[in-house]
Amino acid sequence: MTTPPTPTSTSTGPNILDPALIADPYGGFGALREQAPLVLGRSADTTLTWYVTRYEDVRAVLTDPRFVNNPDAMPESEAAQNRARMLAMLDIPREFYPYVSESVLDIDGERHARVRGLVSRAFTVRRVNELRPRVEAITSGLLDGLGDDVDLISAFAYPLPIAVICELVGVPEADRELWSTAGSALTSIAPGSKGTAARQLVDYTHQLVEARRAEPADDLISELIGTRDEDGDGLSDLELVTMVLGLATAGHETTAHLIGNSVLALLRHPEQLSTLRRDPGLWPSAVNELTRWCGSILITQVRYATEDVRIAGQTVRAGEAVQPILASANHDPRAFDRPERLDVCRHHDGRGDGHIGFGLGAHYCLGAALAKQECEVALRGLFARFPRLQLVDPEPTWAPVPGLRQLAALPVRLNR
Template sequence: MTVNLFDPELMADPFTAFNRLREQGPVVEAAFPGVPGPIWLVTRYDDVKTVLGDRRFVNNSAHVPGMDVGNIREKLIEARGIPADYAQYVLDSVLDADGDDHIRLRRLVSRAFTVRRVSELRPRVEEITERLLDGLPDEVDLIEHFAYPLPITVICELVGIPEEERPLWRDWGRALVSMTPGAMAEPLRRMVASIQDLIERRREEPGGDLLSGLIRAHDEDGDRLTDTEMVTMVLTLVLAGHETTAHLIGNGTAALLTHPDQLDLLRADPGLMPVAVHELMRWCGPVHGTRVRYAAEDVELGGQTVRRGEAVMAMLVSANYDPRRFDDPDRLDVTRESDGRREVHVGFGYGLHYCLGAALARQEGEVAIGALLRRFPRLALAVPAEKLEREFMPASWRLARLPVLLNP
């Protein structure tokens, strides 16, 4: 049986569906409707880490030697109405690069996301968090008024997006990840134009932000960063730097409010928050599947051979619930110990493409959820848990709204 990744039942309860698929086999055939060719879903923890960490799997189908392999993401972009001259800004990012190109692009921005630099940002993250909480009414949608504004403010300040333009970026970002046909084209045009205009302004008045650093790298040595790569890098950092973090905060808060025993543990010992955020990322992380990758040669996974040129998708959700790696994986446990300083779950990926902003996302999750619990000790859902609305997107887990009562 071929799994339809757009199946409404699968998107409504991916945990049950992927638990079942994982136990059926380590590699399962799937398809995107309208996109030719199968995709192999890799479901088990050890095999997922192999796909994420093994150089025999590449992000760019053009890097499969000796074969002309169609790019599945390119077909998906076409189906969503992105003009060909703008597709490069979505398809050619650091997230899609391989080998030396990936290393070159990652090095240009990695210093901004080291543990030390992220730690230095913490007071500012705390200040933004407290200001947002100060302005919330007693009944509020936390997604709209807290979970989104916090990370978009932080990443825009880091990159150098002016304050007055940030609401536009938030709207554009939502449209760009929308599943509505044709909804992506115009926001993408506007984002690219905005970045190009901002680059010119930063050339005239450089600052201490990340964009000013990218401009210096480009102007001093064009071989390090092209015009298109600079625009794509800003686009990628802003979108990736707030969308998933917003839904980590939203999913994590909802999980705690529906598991009062775990909520009580965190209230009694706020020092558990770093471990709790790791557990929330494992248990209800917003990203359930990676970008499509391609086997550059025949590779055996779980006793099955994935042939050269075939597409694979590493399913983080099934890996993070794999009983071969996690005891009682269906149980949310905010005291679940990580393996020393090494991350055990794969919610942020693994290997060369491990999430560049993972340290910042974890910090924002710790600060945001910790402040919510401290400021509002009676925080509660404003609707029954079964009434919470989700955005149905393949390989994602996102709340459309999170209505809560701050002081019921």
């Protein structure tokens, strides 16, 4: 009987940074899923990590409080040192480490519950629903400005969520170019890419917070400044600025590429697009299916076991790292009938979204409702306005970004 490898093994296994895995994530992660429910590999910061590949096991990890996101909770692990080394490689000034490593995605337990609870009070379903007319108006304005031949990523999919999140947060229109350029740099993993962007955005956001303290407005920053819990505690300046940075950078990037990926998917599956044209009431469920089938987030953050945990027959030891693979879980034939098939009429079993493209559990994506609304409005508006839209390049180029599925460009012809 063969003993399964452990994180002290010399085996290197798959690597999130492997160019072949980046080029074909569904094929690559799918092969790992069929190899085993847990596969030993390495995360982007080189930490030896168990990849969790199958739907039920990914759900189990994401909802298990014995796994935490903050490597500092694992003092004897190599993970905290690896993260610090990666932040240095990315040229993040040390004084800005907390702003990129203590977001609501990075903290756990009582602190996470407190911060998320405070933010959730301002980031409500009511506010998202109230935003819909603005999302529709911004979408219409962007569609008005499209040329006959256009890159849909840079001209539509990208500016839409930037405009929406900046309106929600309270970033003045004149300053939104900074969020577009510096925000993209902040989500890059290219060496030396983040230092200037981090400084610009942190300094700007502190200034914006101070301006709203002096003169509140009808925006999320003003609400967050005034939000208090039952004990009268609010967000610290660090927590407030970190939250705004997270919402206004990661949120718009992932939504933009969900829109781009979805447009490509529907143009390549005209029978699905025809179904939506016959029954526009299917658009909300279609967005769920598109998120499952071609969502922009392929993997979650690395998590760390706080005690020995059994997963799919494998013991993950206390201090060891796991990384749930959303892309392989959402294409797992054990959970979905013919998962390789895009089906906008697909019915799920009623557990949440029916997929885990926005995560699950305590760290479920805070902006999921807004992302789904933006994607629905964008797709519905685009295909209604330009029913003869077609691809210029049948094989557009994918950006080589580990952990994310995003198009470098999507050239289309509108055929008005």
